[in-house]
Amino acid sequence: MADTPSSPGGGESGGSVREQDRYLPIANISRIMKRALPPNGKIGKDAKDTVQECVSEFISFVTSEASDRCQKEKRKTVNGEDLLWAMTTLGFEDYLEPLKLYLARYREVSFVYSFSAFKLSC
């Protein structure tokens, strides 16, 4: 999807990100973590808050690696392949199979949507 480039220079005045925009919502994090715990398991608040930060670190980390590959190949848009490559490079090859399955499913659904849109427009 087309994306507007980020503003150059990165000035403090207009480009600062709000604190809450640097993290994923704690409610989503809490919900997903709970599913991974045993039935009577709990997570302490400190741990939960730290996990919230860890998750943002992960996003930045993989994105940066994917972006490096993209730039090396002189492209401007980070794509799915860059991401998959980054996962392997960074040692998260366990994620590769579920991600590929997810990507295949995503492409199917996108195709179905675009096909439906095409049919409707006829």
Add this chain to the structure above:
Amino acid sequence: MAEEEETIRPEFPITRVKKIMKVDKDINKINSEALHLVTYSTELFLRFLAEKSSVVAAEKKRKTVNLDHLRTAVKRHQPTREFLLDSLPLPSAQPVRVTKTVSDKKPPPVGTRRIDAFFSKGKAKVDSP
């Protein structure tokens, strides 16, 4: 159509994931596939952290996962350790046990005669009261 979408519905708000990615000013454009893959991989990572921390908590016979359990879980997985360990808050400091040592004796009040001065033969001056 709705059921197909269900299988790929992200667990996190995509717009927020994108904002986090764009905190890095070097990131220019990201296509939709990449955005969805980042979101899904983040979910996988979160589940991983939760599961492994939970295992550590169980080893220590605790029901509530705390920071130390999280730290141990991070340390045990090399790729995660490499990028995340330094970002974790420092381990909680051990409570400082303040014990009075002999050398911390307060000086005696002015004018006090030390009894050992009295007993040492001619070596110490005995202060006049």
